[in-house]
Amino acid sequence: MQVTYWLEHAWLDTHVEPGVAVEVDAGRITSVVTDVPAPPRGATALRGLTLPGLANAHSHAFHRALRSTVQVGSGTFWTWRDVMYGVSARLTPESYHALARAVYAEMALAGITAVGEFHYLHHGPGGTPYDDPNAMGDALIAAAADAGIRITLLDTAYLASGLIDKRRGAAPNKHQLRFSDGTAQAWAERASLLKDGEHTRIGAAIHSVRAVPAAQLSTVAEWAEARQAPLHVHLSEQTAENDACRAAHGCTPTRLLADHGVLGPRTTGVHNTHLTAGDISLIGTTATGTCMCPTTERDLADGIGPAVQLQHAGSPLSLGSDSHAVIDILEESRAMELNERLRTRTRGHWTAAALLRAATADGHAAIGWGDAGTIEPGALADLTTIALDTVRTAGPVSRLGAETAVFAASAADVRHTVVGGRQIVRDGVHTLVPDVPQALARSIATLHA
Incomplete structure (x- = not known):
């Protein structure tokens, strides 16, 4: 499956880059293009700061x-x-x-x-x-x-x-x-x-x-x-x-x-x-x-x-x-x-x-997935996007991207998650298991009954 993601801000190992287009084919990144000011036609926009998964x-x-x-x-x-x-x-x-x-x-x-x-x-x-x-x-x-x-x-x-x-x-x-x-x-x-x-x-x-x-x-x-x-x-x-x-x-x-x-x-x-x-x-x-x-x-x-x-x-x-x-x-x-x-x-x-x-x-x-963990051609297309408009993360992301992710953000700020090019979390909602809190509650209750 071919898909293009447009990353509003992307952490590219050493720095934050605004406007990055990532093309994916068969679950892997095939190209990373910087200086793309707006989502290309047909691309899925991931707004926020995107890290490798x-x-x-x-x-x-x-x-x-x-x-x-x-x-x-x-x-x-x-x-x-x-x-x-x-x-x-x-x-x-x-x-x-x-x-x-x-x-x-x-x-x-x-x-x-x-x-x-x-x-x-x-x-x-x-x-x-x-x-x-x-x-x-x-x-x-x-x-x-x-x-x-x-x-x-x-x-x-x-x-x-x-x-x-x-x-x-x-x-x-x-x-x-x-x-x-x-x-x-x-x-x-x-x-x-x-x-x-x-x-x-x-x-x-x-x-x-x-x-x-x-x-x-x-x-x-x-x-x-x-x-x-x-x-x-x-x-x-x-x-x-x-x-x-x-x-x-x-x-x-x-x-x-x-x-x-x-x-x-x-x-x-x-x-x-x-x-x-x-x-x-x-x-x-x-x-x-x-x-x-x-x-x-x-x-x-x-x-x-x-x-x-x-x-x-x-x-x-x-x-x-x-x-x-x-x-x-x-x-x-x-x-x-x-x-x-x-x-x-x-x-x-x-x-x-x-x-x-x-x-x-x-x-x-x-854990044996050495082909993941970076945003570069050839890597598995696994991405995590952190919202930059919450009370925890609002700030100068263009200068302090890694610091925003590590010292300000939390799991609650994750907006999108992509695995192998497939978006499994969209706008903070799991697309495959939409009832996560209820599923957790049900499963745990049976073990404490």
């Missing part, structure tokens, strides 16, 4: 059902996890599809065009397999297609409830039986049944060093290497994880992953919060990525990861909404900078342009 590099779709319900009283990550288990126990392929469809539509409304879904809810109650061993993953893939966004299904190995010693992990608890395939080899056999598609890419994930025994880490890494697929891992999110790893293995989780061939340029560590200087060096020198999820990290009181040091060491940064305390990648980018300001009492750790790159090109690369 935003990438959400770390999502647990079912965690969306926890929003607000886990804010009563105090607690820790571990008490939050107990509530999460209760929600996961009620999900079926049908109810997960309904919830994820609404969650991914919420992402589209926030300008997200691709999501990395860190998927570990594989089986039925008690760990009983469904007739289709990938029924839950298939539900997520279908949900993303229904919502019109791209998905990288990061199928996750989750085999143990914790570390015992160098050889063994503790058996999964009753909640985690749904997550476990028993062994990494059984995980690999099931994950191999999943296939890439036009809007789908299949990747791998290691839930954490506490959930995959050390002797089985290489099986997951080799599966991803054989397929040249992205590989993600929760890394040092909690100090308790570090303490347990040192007790069992005499080293940090980062060192353990390095020793078993997990780190590398197609690998992304999610959170990377409690790291030593040696950990930072290992991650940087192997070009392992870092996905920061600031709104979840602050919601769970996890701490602030050393993102500045990681990037300086050579780790590309991406962003995720993780538990979906909010779904707003612009807020994630802003929060990464503002967290550093609070910690260091200085400003300007990243330029707004660098933060936008984490939200777009580097985010897409982290």
Whole structure:
């Protein structure tokens, strides 16, 4: 399908350009013409500031059902996890599809065009397999297609409830039986049944060093290497994880992953919060990525990861909404900078342009869509347009485009979203799932009944 979009203002990697005509054919940008003062005949006008589509590099779709319900009283990550288990126990392929469809539509409304879904809810109650061993993953893939966004299904190995010693992990608890395939080899056999598609890419994930025994880490890494697929891992999110790893293995989780061939340029560590200087060096020198999820990290009181040091060491940064305390990648980018300001009492750790790159090109690369995240010929035609006439964004966009997007705008200011040349959000309304708030409410209510 051939289509032309006229962008009132466009962020072209380094600057804002007014009046840009973008031609699209077969889902990709074929030309970008600047200095076009008015929409060409037949073009669709996207008024506002258009960015490349935003990438959400770390999502647990079912965690969306926890929003607000886990804010009563105090607690820790571990008490939050107990509530999460209760929600996961009620999900079926049908109810997960309904919830994820609404969650991914919420992402589209926030300008997200691709999501990395860190998927570990594989089986039925008690760990009983469904007739289709990938029924839950298939539900997520279908949900993303229904919502019109791209998905990288990061199928996750989750085999143990914790570390015992160098050889063994503790058996999964009753909640985690749904997550476990028993062994990494059984995980690999099931994950191999999943296939890439036009809007789908299949990747791998290691839930954490506490959930995959050390002797089985290489099986997951080799599966991803054989397929040249992205590989993600929760890394040092909690100090308790570090303490347990040192007790069992005499080293940090980062060192353990390095020793078993997990780190590398197609690998992304999610959170990377409690790291030593040696950990930072290992991650940087192997070009392992870092996905920061600031709104979840602050919601769970996890701490602030050393993102500045990681990037300086050579780790590309991406962003995720993780538990979906909010779904707003612009807020994630802003929060990464503002967290550093609070910690260091200085400003300007990243330029707004660098933060936008984490939200777009580097985010897409982290989840295997390296051909997205820019507005240039050959790139996937994924676009996000921010309104410039709201009380948050009104101002000198021609001079401060990236700053307006990162430090003023929010998900509520997204006006249009285009994926593969198809407009799936028009004037703030999802064209495929028009009843997103109602769909979310219905799906979440069934899980709390």
